[in-house]
Amino acid sequence: MPKFGSKSRERLDTCHPDLQTLFNAVIEEVDCSVTCGYRNKADQDKAFASGNSKAVYPKGKHNSRPSTAVDVYPYPVDFDDLPRFHYFGGWVLAKAEILRNVGEITHKIKWGGMWRGLDNGKIDFSYNRRRGVLDDLPHFELIPND
Amino acid sequence: MTLEEIDKRLQEIPAVLDQIRSEQNQLLGYKQALLDMEDEKIIKDEPKDNGKIKKEKMSA
Numbered sequence: 001m002p003k004f005g006s007k008s009r010e011r012l013d014t015c016h017p018d019l020q021t022l023f024n025a026v027i028e029e030v031d032c033s034v035t036c037g038y039r040n041k042a043d044q045d046k047a048f049a050s051g052n053s054k055a056v057y058p059k060g061k062h063n064s065r066p067s068t069a070v071d072v073y074p075y076p077v078d079f080d081d082l083p084r085f086h087y088f089g090g091w092v093l094a095k096a097e098i099l100r101n102v103g104e105i106t107h108k109i110k111w112g113g114m115w116r117g118l119d120n121g122k123i124d125f126s127y128n129r130r131r132g133v134l135d136d137l138p139h140f141e142l143i144p145n146d
Numbered sequence: 147m148t149l150e151e152i153d154k155r156l157q158e159i160p161a162v163l164d165q166i167r168s169e170q171n172q173l174l175g176y177k178q179a180l181l182d183m184e185d186e187k188i189i190k191d192e193p194k195d196n197g198k199i200k201k202e203k204m205s206a
Contacts, residue, residue, distance in 0.1 A: 029182065083171045090175030098183050113172060125172040129165045 002031035002075070014038035016066045016142055018105040022096050023072060025104075030091065035138065036071040039063055061141045069141035085137040089113040090125070092140060108143040112136030117143045 004012065004027055012020055014037035026032060039047060044057035053060055061069030074088040089111045096109035097118060110117040113135050116127040128135055147155075 082168065086168045086171035087175035087178075090172035090177075091179045092175075094176040094179030094183075098179070113168075123173075123176060125169045125176075126165075129169070 002027055002029075004034065008032075008034035011035070011037035012070065014065070014067050015070045016068050016107075018107045018109075018142060019067070019070045019140070021105050022092070022099060022109065022140075023070065025099060026072075026092055026095055030088065031075040032088070033073050033075040033077060034070060035073060036062060038065060038067040069139060071138040072140060073138050082137070086113060089137060093118065093123070107145060110141050110143050112139030 011034040012023055023032070023034065039053075039057075039060060039062035041057045044053065044055070044060055044063055047053035047060075047062075048056055053062070055061070055063070057063055061067070072092075074084050078084065090113075093109060093111055093114070096105065099105045100108065108117045114123070114125050114127050115131075115133050116124050127133070
């Protein structure tokens with residue numbers, strides 16, 4: 001069974017309990033690596049300057065404590081293997097729905113490959129394409145509860 | 147369609163195909179997680195035989 005390395009574990013520990021529950025369940029079945037949890041001001045400024053984030057500190061989802069966003073890559077990381085990123089994203093979204101349905105997490109999850117959250121389990125994987133929105137494939141975030 | 151329009155559309159099509167393939171992979175991943183859950187459920191729900199859980203999985 002795959003397990004997180006120490007850096008991934010450290011980063012995931014900075015995230016909201018729902019994200020921890022989700023990715024602790026994910027790692028039991030699919031190897032992956034957490035590259036970002038909480039981002040402090042210096043890191044957010046860097047991410048903003050490099051174009052990796054559109055949010056200015058402290059408005060990013062990674063800037064709250066605990067972080068309500070996490071960046072996770074399927075492991076081993078191959079940036080050219082986009083089909084794997086898409087497959088992984090779809091897999092994680094379904095896992096999140098399953099966990100929410102059994103009450104293990106309380107939030108819906110939004111993924112950077114489909115910026116619209118699942119609406120009553122209905123999926124809309126063509127959302128980004130139809131809207132011309134850029135993908136952020138490693139990014140997963142909580143949708144605030146009403 | 148003019149030749150110009152045809153060429154323009156032909157140039158657009160590879161990107162559209164890439165997007166459709168992305169969607170296909172997302173759906174395949176989503177589906178696999180649901181199938182995995184069904185498999186887990188079946189294994190958990192199967193009657194225990196001499197204290198051992200049967201390993202066979204039903205086909206999806």
